[in-house]
Amino acid sequence: MSVKNIRLLVLFILPALSVHGQFRKYSNEFLNIGAGARGLAMGGAQVASVRDGTAGYWNPAGLAGFGEDPQLNLMHASYFAGIGKYDYLNFAIPSSDKKRALAVTALRFAVDDIMNTLFLVEPDGSLNYNNIQAFSSADYGFLFSYAQELKTKKEDRSLRFGANAKVIHRSVGKFAKAWGFGADLGLQYQSNNWQWGIAARDITTTFNTWSFRFTDAEKEMLYLTNNEIPVRSAELTAPRLVLGVGRRFYFGEKTSLLAELNADLTFDGKRNTVLSADPVSVDPKLGLELNVKDLFFLRAGVNNFQQALADGDTLNQKRVWIFQPGAGVGFRLQQATIDYAFINLANQSNPLFTHVFSFRLNIKPGKNKRQF
Numbered sequence: 001m002s003v004k005n006i007r008l009l010v011l012f013i014l015p016a017l018s019v020h021g022q023f024r025k026y027s028n029e030f031l032n033i034g035a036g037a038r039g040l041a042m043g044g045a046q047v048a049s050v051r052d053g054t055a056g057y058w059n060p061a062g063l064a065g066f067g068e069d070p071q072l073n074l075m076h077a078s079y080f081a082g083i084g085k086y087d088y089l090n091f092a093i094p095s096s097d098k099k100r101a102l103a104v105t106a107l108r109f110a111v112d113d114i115m116n117t118l119f120l121v122e123p124d125g126s127l128n129y130n131n132i133q134a135f136s137s138a139d140y141g142f143l144f145s146y147a148q149e150l151k152t153k154k155e156d157r158s159l160r161f162g163a164n165a166k167v168i169h170r171s172v173g174k175f176a177k178a179w180g181f182g183a184d185l186g187l188q189y190q191s192n193n194w195q196w197g198i199a200a201r202d203i204t205t206t207f208n209t210w211s212f213r214f215t216d217a218e219k220e221m222l223y224l225t226n227n228e229i230p231v232r233s234a235e236l237t238a239p240r241l242v243l244g245v246g247r248r249f250y251f252g253e254k255t256s257l258l259a260e261l262n263a264d265l266t267f268d269g270k271r272n273t274v275l276s277a278d279p280v281s282v283d284p285k286l287g288l289e290l291n292v293k294d295l296f297f298l299r300a301g302v303n304n305f306q307q308a309l310a311d312g313d314t315l316n317q318k319r320v321w322i323f324q325p326g327a328g329v330g331f332r333l334q335q336a337t338i339d340y341a342f343i344n345l346a347n348q349s350n351p352l353f354t355h356v357f358s359f360r361l362n363i364k365p366g367k368n369k370r371q372f
Helices: 003-013 037-041 060-065 216-224
Strands: 020-023 071-079 084-094 100-116 133-150 157-172 176-191 194-201 206-212 232-237 240-250 255-266 281-292 296-309 319-333 336-344 353-362
Touching (some): 037 296, 037 319, 037 336, 037 353, 060 100, 060 133
Antiparallel strands (some): 071 084, 071 353, 084 100, 133 157, 157 176, 176 194, 176 206, 206 232, 240 255, 255 281, 281 296, 296 319, 319 336
């Protein structure tokens, strides 16, 4: 059997073979997709301004200011023409004094119906399509968040603190399983119309421990095709720091514009970003949101600036800057809010657009029920 026949299988089964307790630049990347159509439409620039249940993902400190009612957030998105499916669920509950909050968040990114062609070719060289079996590769993240508003000397200023404990589970069919654990910290500070935020993600260095299980027949086939047979491995996710500043501009009493700028700092070596160095690289994000009467929202954002080879350059020497734009709208109907984002996952010359919808519901508790 040729290596070509099992290339797809190896791509999904062996994500951590070359790692033995070392940092990986793109470990647990599904946790960097985003949460909520609002944040995605604004280019991911959320760390300073987020004030709803999605703060459990963007910056847990924002949970301390999302309101007085329990809140439910849902999102579903399909990527790469439906090949990848991303689901997000969040439930947040504030304290009775609105100065503390708890939240639980679940995320899932999965690619289903991957063809296992390991035994496609029989020993006599013939093709047996009955030997093809499908499997799924799924990543799960669970965030447990706590936030609290801290005392400040001036009433027109607020300071919030938040933390996440997260559990990660990754599964590649019956072949590979991984468990991981980590923590995030966040701060938000607001003074008049200015907002600042800091989110320290994977502050404890998140790790995944992989275990693998193959039958004797699968081990033999991997050996015959010169593939390493993994037993156990680990990958580490380096900490990252997200800094944000935002300002709200008012146009009359019922219309305002929020502008936010984030800087995503990574510490795992040189990346293809605006500021690229070793070991620190900086990736900027910019988001805008027009708010009309707290009922209608118009949003736009841009992120993921990279240098790429120009399409028309046959010598592969000319480089151009590319980026990923996003746009969206939101509508609030009493206790429910529906948000929509239209984002591009690729560069401008070869766009790959995705539609994202999310739903937020503020749950009015009964008169005799109180929050914690």
